[in-house]
Amino acid sequence: xxxxxxxxxxxxxxxxxxxxxxxxxxxxxxxxxxxxxxxxxxxxxxxxxxxxxxxxxxxxxxxxxxxxxxxxxxxxxxxxxxxxxxxxxxxxxxxxxxxxxxxxxxxxxxxxxxxxxxxxxxxxxxxxxxxxxxxxxxxxxxxxxxxxxxxxxxxxxxxxxxxxxxxxxxxxxxxxxxxxxxxxxxxxxxxxxxxxxxxxxxxxxxxxxxxxxxxxxxxxxxxxxxxxxxxxxxxxxxxxxxxxxxxxxxxxxxxxxxxxxxxxxxxxxxxxxxxxxxxxxxxxxxxxxxxxxxxxxxxxxxxxxxxxxxxxxxxxxxxxxxxxxxxxxxxxxxxxxxxxxxxxxxxxxxxxxxxxxxxxxxxxxxxxxxxxxxxxxxxxxxxxxxxxxxxxxxxxxxxxxxxxxxxxxxxxxxxxxxxxxxxxxxxxxxxxxxxxxxxxxxxxxxxxxxxxxxxxxxxxxxxxxxxxxxxxxxxxxxxxxxxxxxxxxxxxxxx
Amino acid sequence: xxxxxxxxxxxxxxxxxxxxxxxxxxxxxxxxxxxxxxxxxxxxxxxxxxxxxxxxxxxxxxxxxxxxxxxxxxxxxxxxxxxxxxxxxxxxxxxxxxxxxxxxxxxxxxxxxxxxxxxxxxxxxxxxxxxxxxxxxxxxxxxxxxxxxxxxxxxxxxxxxxxxxxxxxxxxxxxxxxxxxxxxxxxxxxxxxxxxxxxxxxxxxxxxxxxxxxxxxxxxxxxxxxxxxxxxxxxxxxxxxxx
Numbered sequence: 249x250x251x252x253x254x255x256x257x258x259x260x261x262x263x264x265x266x267x268x269x270x271x272x273x274x275x276x277x278x279x280x281x282x283x284x285x286x287x288x289x290x291x292x293x294x295x296x297x298x299x300x301x302x303x304x305x306x307x308x309x310x311x312x313x314x315x316x317x318x319x320x321x322x323x324x325x326x327x328x329x330x331x332x333x334x335x336x337x338x339x340x341x342x343x344x345x346x347x348x349x350x351x352x353x354x355x356x357x358x359x360x361x362x363x364x365x366x367x368x369x370x371x372x373x374x375x376x377x378x379x380x381x382x383x384x385x386x387x388x389x390x391x392x393x394x395x396x397x398x399x400x401x402x403x404x405x406x407x408x409x410x411x412x413x414x415x416x417x418x419x420x421x422x423x424x425x426x427x428x429x430x431x432x433x434x435x436x437x438x439x440x441x442x443x444x445x446x447x448x449x450x451x452x453x454x455x456x457x458x459x460x461x462x463x464x465x466x467x468x469x470x471x472x473x474x475x476x477x478x479x480x481x482x483x484x485x486x487x488x489x490x491x492x493x494x495x496x497x498x499x500x501x502x503x504x505x506x507x508x509x510x511x512x513x514x515x516x517x518x519x520x521x522x523x524x525x526x527x528x529x530x531x532x533x534x535x536x537x538x539x540x541x542x543x544x545x546x547x548x549x550x551x552x553x554x555x556x557x558x559x560x561x562x563x564x565x566x567x568x569x570x571x572x573x574x575x576x577x578x579x580x581x582x583x584x585x586x587x588x589x590x591x592x593x594x595x596x597x598x599x600x601x602x603x604x605x606x607x608x609x610x611x612x613x614x615x616x617x618x619x620x621x622x623x624x625x626x627x628x629x630x631x632x633x634x635x636x637x638x639x640x641x642x643x644x645x646x647x648x649x650x651x652x653x654x655x656x657x658x659x660x661x662x663x664x665x666x667x668x669x670x671x672x673x674x675x676x677x678x679x680x681x682x683x684x685x686x687x688x689x690x691x692x693x694x695x696x697x698x699x700x701x702x703x704x705x706x707x708x709x710x711x712x713x714x715x716x717x718x719x720x721x722x723x724x725x726x727x728x729x730x731x732x733x734x735x736x737x738x739x740x741x742x743x
Numbered sequence: 744x745x746x747x748x749x750x751x752x753x754x755x756x757x758x759x760x761x762x763x764x765x766x767x768x769x770x771x772x773x774x775x776x777x778x779x780x781x782x783x784x785x786x787x788x789x790x791x792x793x794x795x796x797x798x799x800x801x802x803x804x805x806x807x808x809x810x811x812x813x814x815x816x817x818x819x820x821x822x823x824x825x826x827x828x829x830x831x832x833x834x835x836x837x838x839x840x841x842x843x844x845x846x847x848x849x850x851x852x853x854x855x856x857x858x859x860x861x862x863x864x865x866x867x868x869x870x871x872x873x874x875x876x877x878x879x880x881x882x883x884x885x886x887x888x889x890x891x892x893x894x895x896x897x898x899x900x901x902x903x904x905x906x907x908x909x910x911x912x913x914x915x916x917x918x919x920x921x922x923x924x925x926x927x928x929x930x931x932x933x934x935x936x937x938x939x940x941x942x943x944x945x946x947x948x949x950x951x952x953x954x955x956x957x958x959x960x961x962x963x964x965x966x967x968x969x970x971x972x973x974x975x976x977x978x979x980x981x982x983x984x985x986x
Contacts, residue, residue: 283825283828283829405847408841408844411830411834411838412838412841414828415825415828415830415835416819416824416838418793418817418819419817419819419838421791421793422791422793422812422815422816422817423812423838423841423842424809424812424842425841466829469829470829470831470874471829471830471831471834471874472828472829472830472834474829475829687869688869692869692870695866695869696866696881696882696912698866699865699866699867699915700866700911700912700914700915704863704866705868
């Protein structure tokens with residue numbers, strides 16, 4: 249109850265509005281800062297504006313606009329100095345940044361202490377370093393709002409230029425985009441955002457609001473537009489919840505916001521669906537489980553060719569305890585791969601298909617190692633035991649074609665053909681019958697093959713001739729030879 | 744037509760290209776050959792106006808490059824790209840439309856259709872929502888070619904387009920380059936595999952800081968000229984092969 253009362257007071261509302269705006273603009277702009285490897289520049293610029301704040305004060309007195317103009321000028325000067333040193337002096341890039349910002353910061357600190365001693369003026373360095381969001385005035389709020397809107401609109405309007413110069417600056421230049429102009433424009437936006445953030449988080453921690461939400465968003469999505477939106481949201485959430493926590497715990501808001509942002513980052517590191525450590529661990533576990541299940545499946549197929557399959561025989565062949573094998577059976581049954589009655593284990597049709605696929609993977613890989621990599625027959629079995637679990641249908645199709653559709657593996661055992669073929673394939677057509685190449689094929693390799701043969705998905709084809717090794721088809725008044733084995737795998741639609 | 748007159752370029756006071764004269768006709772598929780450090784990539788950068796030149800001038804259909812941005816497209820070496828960058832295949836191919844848009848103009852449906860057509864032509868329409876790093880080497884190269892096609896340029900500069908690409912894809916890409924040349928486009932290709940030169944290019948420029956020879960492949964790509972271009976380097980190469 250008490251918290252809600254506090255949050256209704258004017259200063260708290262001002263603080264909430266200021267923090268949320270700062271959170272959003274830092275997050276969105278930060279995405280570009282992170283992608284351009286400019287995190288250190290963000291840090292530098294925030295420190296370098298101190299002399300701007302002081303001189304703004306000396307000229308205009310205690311005025312928000314004075315601080316603003318002074319800061320932006322100082323920020324841009326820092327950017328110009330840094331870039332000039334990087335391009336004209338043989339000093340390393342990050343060293344140049346370090347030299348400029350520490351020098352400017354020091355000048356600012358000297359000016360502040362000089363002012364307070366000689367003229368008794370009190371500019372609080374602590375506020376500058378860590379912010380003072382609870383002391384936000386109406387003028388501060390207007391300035392923050394103006395900057396926030398300006399920055400967001402700029403990013404939306406100039407999105408393409410920012411994207412192109414960040415992703416491939418050289419290409420952007422050849423397209424007539426001035427990379428330098430975009431760089432300085434971004435520095436201008438960065439100075440704006442830093443000035444707006446001074447009140448909320450202070451110079452030391454601006455960089456956290458710029459980098460951390462953006463880095464978090466980059467762990468969560470692969471599209472730049474989504475990164476921008478997500479980084480803005482995460483910045484917003486960190487700033488607002490950091491502020492509320494600071495009020496509850498009676499502590500400094502800026503650091504609280506940073507801690508919240510870092511916690512969210514930590515959660516993303518652990519739980520990001522694609523890049524998170526937890527899911528990586530789970531995927532690893534699942535892979536091990538899958539390998540065990542597939543080994544059982546393959547042995548079951550082998551045993552079923554010689555007689556009945558029992559748990560004892562499986563455990564003997566696999567070198568696992570009967571308990572381990574028995575523990576795995578229910579899940580295989582649930583997946584419809586095994587049927588188990590009394591202690592008799594039988595492979596279902598689906599189980600047989602999957603087991604055969606593993607045999608195919610194993611034997612194709614062995615053949616590939618001997619034919620293409622020059623290994624001897626003795627060297628290949630172990631390796632194939634591993635790869636049979638990893639090879640995709642796509643890679644198998646490709647290997648098969650590169651090997652010229654082999655029939656036997658190096659040990660002389662037959663290599664099974666691909667099990668799951670399209671129900672309606674190019675090879676099932678009769679002479680002169682017309683069909684359309686389907687857009688969706690069984691895998692990417694088939695699509696690449698079609699492209700190489702000049703067969704666009706959606707094009708109209710008809711069979712002209714059927715030979716032992718290939719079929720000849722007509723497409724766009726041209727004749728194309730398609731290897732027989734490949735034609736089995738190409739899905740078509742009848743007209 | 745690209746016409747280069749008296750072009751010289753130097754880096755750090757070291758001459759990289761000296762006194763280059765060349766005219767590349769419309770519709771030619773021209774290979775640029777030479778040893779490492781011969782200035783092949785520098786020549787491209789000079790044509791594209793990316794580096795300052797010491798002397799000479801380069802005109803594209805009679806105008807300097809700054810007036811011809813739309814009509815010239817550059818496909819750089821695959822090396823220096825951040826493959827983790829959050830960009831999809833479609834985003835990248837659409838970049839080809841940037842030079843055609845005015846400052847505040849948005850993509851039209853026509854732009855998007857052109858991008859889709861280019862993807863289709865390169866056989867990667869099904870990959871359009873993939874992040875660029877999730878593709879194979881051959882597919883990545885096809886994305887950058889699709890972007891070039893989407894730009895509807897007249898002049899194509901390709902720097903080592905076959906590096907990291909499998910042989911069937913390479914052959915298919917060559918087919919597409921030949922089709923573009925037949926349609927009147929001008930293509931310059933930096934290339935290093937000497938065994939394919941006669942099959943791939945109708946013109947060649949043999950470069951080693953200066954132009955050693957240039958012209959139609961059959962009359963220019965001779966043992967004599969190759970030796971002059973590669974100097975000692977090629978003999979060393981031959982010897983390593985013999986060993």
